[in-house]
Amino acid sequence: MKGFLDYVDKDSILHRLNPLIKIFFSICICIAAFISDNYFFLLGLIAVDLIIGLMGKVFDRALSLLKGLVKISIFFFILQILFVRTGNVIFALPLGINITEDGVLLALKIVLRLISATMPLALLVSVTQMSDLSNVMVKSLGIPYKYAFTFTTAIRFIPVFSNEMSGIMEAQTARGVEFDTKNIFKKIGLVLPLCMPLLISSVKKINSGAIAAEVRGFNLRTRNSGYKSYRFAFRDFIGILISAALIAGSILI
Amino acid sequence: MISISDFSFKYDGAEKNVLNNINMTIEDGDFLGIIGHSGAGKSTLTYAINAIIPHYYKGDFYGAINIDGLDTVDTNLTDISKLVGSVCQDIDSQMVSAVVEDEMLYGLENFDIPKEEIEERICSALNEIGISHLRKRNINSLSGGQKQKVAIASIIALKPKILLLDEPTGELDPQSSRQVFLLLKEMSEKHGITVIVVEQKIMLLCEFAKHLAVIDHGKLIVHDKVEKVLESSEILEQSGINCPRTVTLSNALRKQGIENIPVCKTVDEAEKMVKSLIEKEDSLND
Amino acid sequence: MIEFKNVSFSYDSKAKEHTIKDVSFKIEKGEFVSVIGSNGAGKSTVSKLINGLLKPSSGDVIISGTNIKTVPASRLSKEVGFLFQNPDRQICCDTIKKELSFGLKLAGISEEETEARVMEVIRDFGFEPDTNPFLISRGERQRVALASLIALRPEIIILDEPTTGLDYNECTHIMEKVKELNSVGVTVFMVCHDMELVLDYSERILVMSDGKIICDSVPHNAFRNEAAMKSACIIPPQIIELGIRLKNGFESADTTDEMASLIAERRNS
Numbered sequence: 153m154k155g156f157l158d159y160v161d162k163d164s165i166l167h168r169l170n171p172l173i174k175i176f177f178s179i180c181i182c183i184a185a186f187i188s189d190n191y192f193f194l195l196g197l198i199a200v201d202l203i204i205g206l207m208g209k210v211f212d213r214a215l216s217l218l219k220g221l222v223k224i225s226i227f228f229f230i231l232q233i234l235f236v237r238t239g240n241v242i243f244a245l246p247l248g249i250n251i252t253e254d255g256v257l258l259a260l261k262i263v264l265r266l267i268s269a270t271m272p273l274a275l276l277v278s279v280t281q282m283s284d285l286s287n288v289m290v291k292s293l294g295i296p297y298k299y300a301f302t303f304t305t306a307i308r309f310i311p312v313f314s315n316e317m318s319g320i321m322e323a324q325t326a327r328g329v330e331f332d333t334k335n336i337f338k339k340i341g342l343v344l345p346l347c348m349p350l351l352i353s354s355v356k357k358i359n360s361g362a363i364a365a366e367v368r369g370f371n372l373r374t375r376n377s378g379y380k381s382y383r384f385a386f387r388d389f390i391g392i393l394i395s396a397a398l399i400a401g402s403i404l405i
Numbered sequence: 406m407i408s409i410s411d412f413s414f415k416y417d418g419a420e421k422n423v424l425n426n427i428n429m430t431i432e433d434g435d436f437l438g439i440i441g442h443s444g445a446g447k448s449t450l451t452y453a454i455n456a457i458i459p460h461y462y463k464g465d466f467y468g469a470i471n472i473d474g475l476d477t478v479d480t481n482l483t484d485i486s487k488l489v490g491s492v493c494q495d496i497d498s499q500m501v502s503a504v505v506e507d508e509m510l511y512g513l514e515n516f517d518i519p520k521e522e523i524e525e526r527i528c529s530a531l532n533e534i535g536i537s538h539l540r541k542r543n544i545n546s547l548s549g550g551q552k553q554k555v556a557i558a559s560i561i562a563l564k565p566k567i568l569l570l571d572e573p574t575g576e577l578d579p580q581s582s583r584q585v586f587l588l589l590k591e592m593s594e595k596h597g598i599t600v601i602v603v604e605q606k607i608m609l610l611c612e613f614a615k616h617l618a619v620i621d622h623g624k625l626i627v628h629d630k631v632e633k634v635l636e637s638s639e640i641l642e643q644s645g646i647n648c649p650r651t652v653t654l655s656n657a658l659r660k661q662g663i664e665n666i667p668v669c670k671t672v673d674e675a676e677k678m679v680k681s682l683i684e685k686e687d688s689l690n691d
Numbered sequence: 692m693i694e695f696k697n698v699s700f701s702y703d704s705k706a707k708e709h710t711i712k713d714v715s716f717k718i719e720k721g722e723f724v725s726v727i728g729s730n731g732a733g734k735s736t737v738s739k740l741i742n743g744l745l746k747p748s749s750g751d752v753i754i755s756g757t758n759i760k761t762v763p764a765s766r767l768s769k770e771v772g773f774l775f776q777n778p779d780r781q782i783c784c785d786t787i788k789k790e791l792s793f794g795l796k797l798a799g800i801s802e803e804e805t806e807a808r809v810m811e812v813i814r815d816f817g818f819e820p821d822t823n824p825f826l827i828s829r830g831e832r833q834r835v836a837l838a839s840l841i842a843l844r845p846e847i848i849i850l851d852e853p854t855t856g857l858d859y860n861e862c863t864h865i866m867e868k869v870k871e872l873n874s875v876g877v878t879v880f881m882v883c884h885d886m887e888l889v890l891d892y893s894e895r896i897l898v899m900s901d902g903k904i905i906c907d908s909v910p911h912n913a914f915r916n917e918a919a920m921k922s923a924c925i926i927p928p929q930i931i932e933l934g935i936r937l938k939n940g941f942e943s944a945d946t947t948d949e950m951a952s953l954i955a956e957r958r959n960s
Contacts, residue, residue, distance in 0.1 A: 358498070
């Protein structure tokens with residue numbers, strides 16, 4: 153899933169939507185996901201997410217995000233069904249651990265919510281340039297630039313640190329640290345050889361990044377510094393309507 | 406013009422001075438290479454020139470540094486930054502944006518460049534560096550060489566008088582390194598920008614720089630034209646700097662008693678030198 | 692010792708073009724081999740195939756008689772030491788002594804043996820055992836990384852761009868240490884962009900271009916193979932390049948002294 157948070161430069165209706173509307177739309181889907189109790193609605197939201205991917209010409213990305221989220225969800229699913237033991241027992245495991253109806257249903261709900269709420273946020277950054285998100289947060293929402301910058305920088309540094317982590321794991325594997333073990337529990341114990349180098353390099357990088365930002369006028373930036381301006385078009389109002397409809401649907405259905 | 410007078414500096418919490426009594430003047434339009442062993446104080450010198458010292462890194466600051474009449478201690482960092490564009494060692498962390506276009510916009514927006522000028526500046530900077538086709542690309546999908554070009558382009562768009570680079574080719578392969586230096590030479594010659602580069606790759610400095618400054622354990626050992634510095638290769642070797650082989654060759658021939666051997670910084674110059682030596686001998690023998 | 696038999700490799704199994712295409716070579720014990728080539732030619736990939744960090748998509752990589760297809764890289768660390776470009780990705784302990792002991796403990800070496808080997812290496816390199824590796828220069832850290840590798844007594848050492856971020860003296864320290872090891876039979880495989888360094892230390896060069904080995908020869912010949920140099924976008928070391936351009940008998944010089952002698956001879960003749 154390399155670069156799953158990267159901007160994809162295409163010309164689609166989603167790319168042309170006002171960034172503010174895109175943020176609003178994504179948040180509405182998240183809210184709808186958490187309000188709704190209906191399994192079919194939640195599945196419908198996931199379908200909506202995929203349609204967004206299609207409309208943004210990033211369907212492949214949406215699909216691979218879905219696959220990735222399903223994998224993570226399996227972990228949460230298992231965790232939930234092991235801890236929620238109320239209701240009728242479907243399956244009895246040794247050591248008194250029972251898999252119950254309530255457990256399965258709750259786990260399913262959580263997993264569906266997780267997937268349907270996460271996808272729009274990830275797709276948002278695929279069809280919107282980070283700077284546009286930052287600009288619109290500062291100009292239209294009045295969020296202080298420092299916070300918007302923190303948000304976009306955090307996202308921008310994810311692939312940098314991810315690379316660093318791969319490099320560290322490679323270097324440590326080459327000296328005998330068993331990062332290539334299939335044993336998950338062994339892997340968890342390998343924190344030190346991963347964290348120390350990662351911490352040190354992260355601090356160095358962040359320091360360099362701060363200096364680089366300062367010498368290019370970070371402290372001078374005002375609310376109106378952003379070069380690009382974002383107009384509203386008819387399609388943006390449609391976006392607002394659909395968002396409202398989804399929230400309504402989550403409450404009513 | 407940059408003038409550094411009696412500059413010494415000790416970082417907060419450090420035991421001793423990193424730099425001692427540095428005195429140098431860098432003329433407008435110069436291409437200066439700064440070399441020296443690890444820990445000599447080269448990066449510290451660059452921080453002093455772009456005013457990161459004392460505004461970001463605090464410590465005991467002695468002497469004065471003057472950039473075009475502005476004292477770096479009394480002037481705030483952003484005013485100095487309008488004159489001095491900096492490119493640093495770590496290619497990844499010096500970027501502030503995810504997309505090339507945004508990286509170009511960043512400084513332009515902050516420094517309040519009139520909005521009508523912004524597009525033109527971005528286009529011309531990208532063109533100059535030859536990366537217009539990368540405008541909408543994600544920065545983390547670019548190669549090291551391309552990233553460095555983006556960094557230089559985003560600084561060039563701000564039209565600084567001075568371009569300061571700290572080991573810009575550290576992680577780059579020879580071809581990309583050469584391309585970066587060719588760009589720097591163009592900036593210096595075509596636009597009159599003063600270029601100051603800290604570099605370990607002595608061959609590139611010899612080929613492209615006009616002046617060399619050697620820093621050794623915090624002291625400025627020599628600051629002169631490249632050819633003059635290379636003539637005394639023993640000083641360089643003592644300071645832990647490896648001369649290009651062509652320089653060693655010309656110095657060796659000079660030691661053998663052959664007169665009028667110029668310092669040969671590049672293979673081109675060495676070729677000319679040897680050919681003229683042989684032709685001279687051949688014509689004498691005829 | 693190191694044998695590649697028709698090895699192909701691709702980072703992306705769906706990609707049509709392989710990064711390494713049908714590469715075969717054999718390196719005997721005690722050789723000092725450098726691999727050179729332009730960016731993307733596949734040099735680092737080959738080096739990671741040797742220590743098992745990458746597994747071939749097809750073909751076989753045989754290290755000391757064992758096909759390493761199924762051997763995890765962490766287990767190969769005892770036979771194959773890898774010095775990465777960036778020592779900061781390995782260093783994780785707060786004293787040099789602990790750092791040097793780290794790899795040995797992982798390899799299951801006894802406490803006594805670990806202590807003995809660590810002290811030997813510390814003496815050899817001249818370290819202060821209680822120094823914090825994070826507070827020393829990058830060059831020193833690279834020496835620490837090399838030392839921790841040497842303590843494992845590998846039979847093969849891979850160097851990945853050993854000059855990165857180091858000044859000339861630091862680089863020389865590292866290379867001289869490696870040369871010392873090579874003289875007692877350790878096989879060295881170096882990926883390097885610095886042609887002067889390659890000429891000074893290697894006894895054999897593999898020139899790579901576009902995933903293939905296009906020349907496998909001693910430095911004297913490899914650098915004079917104009918077609919290979921052009922294909923791999925390599926500029927030969929200065930003295931050799933000078934000799935090629937001058938022709939007329941100057942082509943044979945590899946070092947400054949040789950060239951100076953040739954010039955002196957010509958003048959006196």
